[in-house]
Amino acid sequence: IAGITQAPTSQILAAGRRMTLRCTQDMRHNAMYWYRQDLGLGLRLIHYSNTAGTTGKGEVPDGYSVSRANTDDFPLTLASAVPSQTSVYFCASSGQGGANVLTFGAGSRLTVL
Amino acid sequence: KNQVEQSPQSLIILEGKNCTLQCNYTVSPFSNLRWYKQDTGRGPVSLTIMTFSENTKSNGRYTATLDADTKQSSLHITASQLSDSASYICVVSACQAGTALIFGKGTTLSVSS
Numbered sequence: 120i121a122g123i124t125q126a127p128t129s130q131i132l133a134a135g136r137r138m139t140l141r142c143t144q145d146m147r148h149n150a151m152y153w154y155r156q157d158l159g160l161g162l163r164l165i166h167y168s169n170t171a172g173t174t175g176k177g178e179v180p181d182g183y184s185v186s187r188a189n190t191d192d193f194p195l196t197l198a199s200a201v202p203s204q205t206s207v208y209f210c211a212s213s214g215q216g217g218a219n220v221l222t223f224g225a226g227s228r229l230t231v232l
Numbered sequence: 233k234n235q236v237e238q239s240p241q242s243l244i245i246l247e248g249k250n251c252t253l254q255c256n257y258t259v260s261p262f263s264n265l266r267w268y269k270q271d272t273g274r275g276p277v278s279l280t281i282m283t284f285s286e287n288t289k290s291n292g293r294y295t296a297t298l299d300a301d302t303k304q305s306s307l308h309i310t311a312s313q314l315s316d317s318a319s320y321i322c323v324v325s326a327c328q329a330g331t332a333l334i335f336g337k338g339t340t341l342s343v344s345s
Contacts, residue, residue: 123275161337162276162321209275220266221323221333223275 121146123224125210131230132200140195140227142210150213151193152177152221153185155206162209168193200231234259236324236336244342249312253339255305255322263325263332267296267307270319270338279307279320312343 126141144151153165154177164177168187182204184196193212197204208227213219236257245251257265264283268276280289280296282305289296293310309316319338326332 159337162335164333211275220278220281221268221276223277225275226273 123210123212123222125208125224125227127227128225129228129230131232134201134231135199138197138200138229140197140208140210140229142193142195142224143191144193144210144212144222145191146212146214146222147190148212148214148222149190150219151187152211152213153183153193153195154209154211155179155204156209156226157206165195165208197229200229202231205229205231234324234326234332234334236322236334238320238322238336238339240339241337242340242342244344245312247312247314247343247345251309251312251341253307253309253320253322253341255307255324255336257303257305257322257324257334257336259303259324259326259334261327262300262303263327265296265298265305266323266325267294267305268321268323270321272318276321309341312341314343314345317341317343 123144149170152167154162156162163179165183166185168174171190174185210224211221213221239254266281267279270276282298295308298305319340321338322336324334
């Protein structure tokens with residue numbers, strides 16, 4: 120089934136630890152995104168990539184890094200997790216062009232203690 | 233500042249009833265407006281997408297309207313079902329380089345029997 124796969128589904132992490140959230144899509148979409156969703160704040164863009172080999176910063180990039188070595192994979196790394204990074208993280212992708220619809224993954228729930 | 237405001241924040245209705253969700257935006261220059269449905273524990277799924285020239289778009293029992301002059305959109309749900317219980321997110325796209333999606337915080341709809 121075509122779509123986006125995120126892993127892990129959920130994770131509890133000690134503060135200061137390094138964590139990578141994985142995201143893979145099989146739709147050959149050019150653009151990929153990472154959002155975090157917090158109660159009362161809605162979805163906020165962390166980082167994005169318009170095409171393989173390029174990345175950009177979103178609204179809340181601090182403490183996060185991404186890479187886009189190929190079209191399908193877009194991992195999000197927390198170098199040293201802090202409790203404020205407790206959130207639900209969604210990976211999304213879209214074809215090139217402003218009117219293209221975002222396809223979201225099922226999300227990764229991260230708790231930093 | 234580009235903003236998307238949704239109302240009400242939450243809504244409870246009886247099964248079979250109709251309801252209307254509102255979205256006001258101040259995004260400029262405007263490209264398109266999307267409505268997403270997000271079930272609990274899942275990623276958002278696209279319902280409709282409308283460009284500047286479109287006033288109405290339907291997807292089954294969901295009908296979205298757009299008034300580009302007043303910068304308002306509504307999502308009307310007809311004959312609600314229990315499965316309509318979800319968060320509905322309004323997203324407005326601006327015409328600019330890179331990604332420029334502005335998310336509303338969503339309306340949480342609860343349909344009870």
